[in-house]
Amino acid sequence: xxxxxxxxxxxxxxxxxxxxxxxxxxxxxxxxxxxxxxxxxxxxxxxxxxxxxxxxxxxxxxxxxxxxxxxxxxxxxxxxxxxxxxxxxxxxxxxxxxxxxxxxxxxxxxxxxxxxxxxxxxxxxxxxxxxxxxxxxxxxxxxxxxxxxxxxxxxxxxxxxxxxxxxxxxxxxxxxxxxx
Amino acid sequence: xxxxxxxxxxxxxxxxxxxxxxxxxxxxxxxxxxxxxxxxxxxxxxxxxxxxxxxxxxxxxxxxxxxxxxxxxxxxxxxxxxxxxxxxxxxxxxxxxxxxxxxxxxxxxxxxxxxxxxxxxxxxxxxxxxxxxxxxxxxxxxxxxxxxxxxxxxxxxxxxxxxxxxxxxxxxxxxxxxxx
DNA sequence: CTAATACCATACACAGCTGTATGGAGATTC
DNA sequence: GAATCTCCATACAGCTGTGTATGGTATTAG
Numbered sequence: 001x002x003x004x005x006x007x008x009x010x011x012x013x014x015x016x017x018x019x020x021x022x023x024x025x026x027x028x029x030x031x032x033x034x035x036x037x038x039x040x041x042x043x044x045x046x047x048x049x050x051x052x053x054x055x056x057x058x059x060x061x062x063x064x065x066x067x068x069x070x071x072x073x074x075x076x077x078x079x080x081x082x083x084x085x086x087x088x089x090x091x092x093x094x095x096x097x098x099x100x101x102x103x104x105x106x107x108x109x110x111x112x113x114x115x116x117x118x119x120x121x122x123x124x125x126x127x128x129x130x131x132x133x134x135x136x137x138x139x140x141x142x143x144x145x146x147x148x149x150x151x152x153x154x155x156x157x158x159x160x161x162x163x164x165x166x167x168x169x170x171x172x173x174x175x176x177x178x179x180x
Numbered sequence: 181x182x183x184x185x186x187x188x189x190x191x192x193x194x195x196x197x198x199x200x201x202x203x204x205x206x207x208x209x210x211x212x213x214x215x216x217x218x219x220x221x222x223x224x225x226x227x228x229x230x231x232x233x234x235x236x237x238x239x240x241x242x243x244x245x246x247x248x249x250x251x252x253x254x255x256x257x258x259x260x261x262x263x264x265x266x267x268x269x270x271x272x273x274x275x276x277x278x279x280x281x282x283x284x285x286x287x288x289x290x291x292x293x294x295x296x297x298x299x300x301x302x303x304x305x306x307x308x309x310x311x312x313x314x315x316x317x318x319x320x321x322x323x324x325x326x327x328x329x330x331x332x333x334x335x336x337x338x339x340x341x342x343x344x345x346x347x348x349x350x351x352x353x354x355x356x357x358x359x360x
Numbered sequence: 361c362t363a364a365t366a367c368c369a370t371a372c373a374c375a376g377c378t379g380t381a382t383g384g385a386g387a388t389t390c
Numbered sequence: 391g392a393a394t395c396t397c398c399a400t401a402c403a404g405c406t407g408t409g410t411a412t413g414g415t416a417t418t419a420g
Contacts, residue, residue, distance in 0.1 A: 006367065006416095024288030026206065031407055042368045045409070103337060104287035107280050108204030120338065143349040147357070150334025151327050157283060157337060158300065158330070169323040177327070177357055186386095186397065211377055222398045225379070 007039060009047040009057070016058045017065075021098040025105035025112075028055065059115040062102055066119045070126060084130045084178055088148075088171045096156040103157065124149055131178050148174055187219060189227040189237070196238045197245075201278040205285035205292075208235065239295040242282055246299045250306060264310045264358055268328075268351045276336040283337065304329055311358050328354055 015037055019027050030044045030051060037043075048054040073087040106112035128145035132138060151174065155162075162170065195217055199207050210224045210231060217223075228234040253267040286292035308325035312318060331354065335342075342350065 026288070029407065030409095040369050041408085042370075046367060050409070051407090100287050104284040107284035107337070107339075108206070139349065140353070143346070143353045146346075146350055147327075147331050147353055150332075150338070151330040153334030153337055154330025154332070157287070157333055159287075166323070166326075169319065170326055173320070173323045173327055173357075177353075209377065210379095220399050221378085222400075226397060230379070231377090 007037065007043050007047070011037070012044065012047055012054070013057055013061050016054065017061060017098065020058065020101045020105075024101050025109070028058065030054070056111060059102075059112055062098065063115050063119060066099075067122060070123060074126075082175075084127075084134070085171070085175055087127075087130070088174055091152055092155060092162065092167055092171055095161070096159070099156045100159055103153070120149070134179050136178070136180075144178060148178060187217065187223050187227070191217070192224065192227055192234070193237055193241050196234065197241060197278065200238065200281045200285075204281050205289070208238065210234070236291060239282075239292055242278065243295050243299060246279075247302060250303060254306075262355075264307075264314075265351070265355055267307075267310070268354055271332055272335060272342065272347055272351055275341070276339070279336045280339055283333070300329070314359050316358075316360075324358060328358060 012033070015033055016028060019033060019036070030041045034041045034044055044054070048057065073090060074083065102112060103116060106116040124145055127148055128141050131141040131144055131148075136144065192213070195213055196208060199213060199216065210221045214221045214224055224234070228237065253270060254263065282292060283296060286296040304325055307328055308321050311321040311324055311328075316324065
């Protein structure tokens with residue numbers, strides 16, 4: 001029969017991502033995770049060689065969901081709507097706890113920093129393309145993409161959910177920045 | 181005679197801030213710090229009640245230097261120059277390792293978060309005032325101050341020093357955003 | 361039915377950090 | 391010059407986390 005009480009590596013990664021978003025990198029340890037999942041560390045060390053392998057797997061999993069979120073932004077702006085407007089609306093209304101956790105981690109960890117930088121490049125290229133599609137010169141579009149993306153990072157880091165009116169004002173300003 | 185080989189609490193704080201900027205919050209522990217200073221933890225526990233008291237003292241010290249940096253930005257724009265331009269020039273050419281470390285710390289620590297939020301409010305108010313002094317309406321100035329400050333945070337977090345040309349382009353764009 | 365395999369519990373040795381208790385050396389005060 | 395105070399070293403107990411070794415249970419293969 002299917003043993004549903006058996007754990008897979010993905011189960012550990014799911015718990016790891018959830019814990020990372022809630023309590024940060026410092027909570028990404030074998031024993032607390034095992035206690036939270038109701039098993040012993042024997043399971044952990046069966047699925048992962050050691051802690052750093054688990055960390056690497058967590059980062060790989062995050063890279064995939066982060067890249068997925070990019071194309072999700074593209075998809076949501078499918079038809080006639082302004083893609084940049086849709087993207088900003090979505091991004092500045094989410095909670096971004098996982099984003100914040102990974103970047104906090106990346107501040108002083110080389111592996112996490114590499115993952116973050118890879119995602120940054122993809123997102124920056126995408127935003128820069130959206131701005132250039134609005135008829136902005138290449139060099140100006142690069143600077144403005146940086147500013148928009150930094151603003152997103154600052155918002156994600158501060159973790160203060162905006163009031164609805166304030167959010168719309170900010171998004172309107174950002175769109176205004178992108179267009180001219 | 182003056183015992184220059186004696187340590188004061190301030191010596192520990194200086195070493196703590198340096199270590200925080202270089203290796204992050206996770207390196208803010210008594211034993212590694214003592215080893216780095218060539219003494220034993222006996223000195224640490226004489227000057228500080230426990231680790232959390234040391235952490236609180238570090239945060240207090242950071243609050244003071246962070247607030248100091250604000251008025252330093254004001255002072256540097258003393259005479260006829262544009263104060264906001266001077267501020268942006270300075271801010272986007274610094275390394276900001278300590279800023280990055282404290283914010284990484286604050287992502288999942290209540291005490292650090294309180295310190296960061298206090299500094300954020302002061303800086304935001306100051307930037308918003310500079311923007312309003314340029315003849316921008318209050319509500320718009322608030323949104324633009326948020327964007328400019330977030331951009332600063334994003335830059336501080338990414339920790340990629342900009343090339344000179346790129347920095348000047350970004351600062352020019354930010355000034356353009358502030359003015360209209 | 362037996363053997364192999366997947367998955368996990370338990371136990372052990374080890375390391376790093378905390379906090380405290382105790383004592384000691386150097387300076388200071390009277 | 392004895393006592394006191396300041397500052398630090400040492401030693402100890404305790405906790406938490408790591409990694410491994412070993413064994414057990416349940417499922418699957420033959």
